[in-house]
Amino acid sequence: MITVKGLISSSQKVLSSRPFRFLVNRLSPKEVILALDDLAGVREDVPAKVRLLSFTLEKLTRMLTDKMGASLGDVQEFLKDPYNRRGLASIIKGIAAYGVTRPQKLYAPFMVVWDFTKQCNLKCMHCYANASFLSAPDELTLDQKVEVFRQLDEAGVAAISFSGGEPLMNRDFWVLAKMASRAGMYVSVATNGTLIKDKVAKRLKETGVRYVEVSLDSVNPEVHDHFRGVPGAWERAVKGIRNAKRAGLEVGIAMTVTKMNYKELPEMIELAKKLKVDRLIAFNFVPTGRGKEAEELDLSPEEREFVLKLLYEELSGGELQAFSTSPFYSVVSLKGGEGQPNAFRRPEPANGGRLTSSRVLRWMRGWKALLLN
Numbered sequence: 478m479i480t481v482k483g484l485i486s487s488s489q490k491v492l493s494s495r496p497f498r499f500l501v502n503r504l505s506p507k508e509v510i511l512a513l514d515d516l517a518g519v520r521e522d523v524p525a526k527v528r529l530l531s532f533t534l535e536k537l538t539r540m541l542t543d544k545m546g547a548s549l550g551d552v553q554e555f556l557k558d559p560y561n562r563r564g565l566a567s568i569i570k571g572i573a574a575y576g577v578t579r580p581q582k583l584y585a586p587f588m589v590v591w592d593f594t595k596q597c598n599l600k601c602m603h604c605y606a607n608a609s610f611l612s613a614p615d616e617l618t619l620d621q622k623v624e625v626f627r628q629l630d631e632a633g634v635a636a637i638s639f640s641g642g643e644p645l646m647n648r649d650f651w652v653l654a655k656m657a658s659r660a661g662m663y664v665s666v667a668t669n670g671t672l673i674k675d676k677v678a679k680r681l682k683e684t685g686v687r688y689v690e691v692s693l694d695s696v697n698p699e700v701h702d703h704f705r706g707v708p709g710a711w712e713r714a715v716k717g718i719r720n721a722k723r724a725g726l727e728v729g730i731a732m733t734v735t736k737m738n739y740k741e742l743p744e745m746i747e748l749a750k751k752l753k754v755d756r757l758i759a760f761n762f763v764p765t766g767r768g769k770e771a772e773e774l775d776l777s778p779e780e781r782e783f784v785l786k787l788l789y790e791e792l793s794g795g796e797l798q799a800f801s802t803s804p805f806y807s808v809v810s811l812k813g814g815e816g817q818p819n820a821f822r823r824p825e826p827a828n829g830g831r832l833t834s835s836r837v838l839r840w841m842r843g844w845k846a847l848l849l850n
């Protein structure tokens with residue numbers, strides 16, 4: 478009988494075989510991406526050594542899809558997204574370089590969060606970057622940023638998130654975001670949201686940005702504005718969220734959780750649903766930068782557990798992707814999974830019935846979102 482475990486192990490056997498590793502190790506990450514372009518049918522003019530890899534991958538894919546009752550076309554459809562091709566190339570290069578490991582070592586970081594500038598239009602009391610209105614004197618020039626990007630691209634990084642400071646304050650952001658999306662990376666931006674006017678939201682979409690994460694610390698505008706040091710910041714951030722959704726972007730709310738706001742989490746979950754965002758992420762307060770002067774705002778272990786349990790409850794309910802940057806979230810998730818559905822556990826068919834595609838999709842979305850945060 479064919480099992481998923483059996484299929485994975487038979488593909489691992491081929492991928493970690495000496496001839497396959499020899500073949501892949503002779504190719505750069507960009508050439509492996511090229512081979513997947515060829516396999517996906519989006520490119521034909523590839524050199525012979527790249528064609529040899531795409532031919533081998535096609536044979537392997539046919540073998541696996543035949544066993545699974547799927548087709549090469551299904552895999553090609555998945556590979557139409559250049560981000561999927563870059564991610565898969567990093568796994569293939571990782572197996573060739575390090576063999577099959579648990580967890581699998583990748584050849585390049587899957588995702589890079591780039592603190593792009595220290596420029597920001599807000600003055601948050603907990604700012605770990607110590608950002609200010611003007612960019613720092615030692616920030617990179619555009620040419621230097623382009624060179625950094627070239628290196629990330631060559632290494633095969635699959636996803637890039639522009640953060641800061643406020644990336645939208647810096648006009649170089651648009652140049653680099655365009656380059657990243659043209660290279661096929663998954664492009665996201667972490668922003669305070671106040672600058673996402675209607676036009677900016679449309680421009681983000683046109684530039685190829687796929688996900689926008691807006692910081693919102695409270696459902697109460699005064700609390701948020703007090704935290705953020707600028708009156709009206711809450712109104713503008715919420716407008717930014719609405720504009721981004723309207724432009725067709727995927728949107729998340731990032732809440733830095735402290736003693737001042739953790740009890741508001743249930744209301745924040747409701748607000749996130751009302752704004753129809755895709756995700757809510759509770760960020761750990763990191764007492765560096767300006768945050769050093771407010772260390773006492775950090776949560777106690779009991780308060781953190783309260784937050785994580787609430788998030789997990791929401792995640793299990795399935796309406797909103799609710800995550801935390803706390804490593805302890807996985808422990809709460811595993812404990813919470815006892816006797817109830819666990820979004821991170823491989824889904825089982827309900828009551829001996831069929832494993833529906835919506836259950837599988839929900840599980841996959843959960844993991845994808847977790848990897849991207």
Ligand code: SF4
Pocket residue numbers: 597598599600601603604605606607608641642643668669692705
């Ligand atoms: S925390 Fe973010 S929004 Fe606030 S000042 Fe720092 S960079 Fe700006």
